[in-house]
Amino acid sequence: MPKSDSGRSRVSAAEVLAPVLAAQVTDLRAWEVGVRLAQPEATHGFRVAARRLRSMLAAFGPLMDQEAADELAEQLKRAAGAIGGARDSEIVQARVEALLGEEADDLDVAGTRERLSRRLEESYEASRQASIEHLDSPEYDAFVRHLEAFVDLPAWTDAARGRAEKVLRPLLRAEWSRFRKRTQRALTGTPGPEQDVRMHDARKSAKRARYVAESLVPLFGRRARRLGKAAERVQVVLGDHQDCVLTQRVLREVGEQAFRDGENPFLLGRLQAREAAAAADLRADFTRVAAAADRPSLRRWLD
Incomplete structure (x- = not known):
């Protein structure tokens, strides 16, 4: 990043934000592959990547085409929501196991573990199926194309070209x-x-x-x-x-x-x-x- 004699950056806001947006889209697509392959932590990673992008679009929306930024942020919200159910089941499963691990190991604990595991596994499988269906949908495909085109050539406002x-x-x-x-x-x-x-x-x-x-x-x-x-x-x-x-x-x-x-x-x-x-x-x-x-x-x- 070029510097002036005083050490202050001369780059524009657009020059600072463009590579960050591009890196975050690359991250989102990588986690998407992980979700499809049921890799550990992929669901969590996808949700975080989607939230990072939404945060950028919301906070820096005034520096770009606001309508396009708002539309992409809404689509990111829908995608994260569609993926999120499986992650919630994973979180609850881990907490339940920790709680039961501190209880005396008797038949009541075994029965409770079985009942909870059955409920959470059913929820996880249903949520995972919904996740894959969303990722395979025409809606998601159109969203990804729009997102990548937007990041490749962001519609910056004049303000984004300022220091x-x-x-x-x-x-x-x-x-x-x-x-x-x-x-x-x-x-x-x-x-x-x-x-x-x-x-x-x-x-x-x-x-x-x-x-x-x-x-x-x-x-x-x-x-x-x-x-x-x-x-x-x-x-x-x-x-x-x-x-x-x-x-x-x-x-x-x-x-x-x-x-x-x-x-x-x-x-x-x-x-x-x-x-x-x-x-x-x-x-x-x-x-x-x-x-x-x-x-x-x-x-x-x-x-």
């Missing part, structure tokens, strides 16, 4: 402000379903702020990296919390079905209570990492 630091710093500042507002909102109220929704929204905002900050590390260096790390810490805690919420829901549904089948759902209820306690601990962790991410020294350079 990178001057153009991109305000957009990163706006993204960080959005993240802070969502985080503060999630900290309000009493624990319950409404706060769970706010925390999930804050998690999505943390991901977006992280990915946008990371995409600008080549331009802003250590300062952008620190923002990305702070957002990542919030994202991880809220991600674990969301996994607890999801696992509790599955345990509750399986317990209700066990009761209807005339079986004793006591162990399922105990596992659900343990997940609820873990979620409470994570809410406390969220307060701590949110405060660290909101410290003025972290964002002062954005002003």
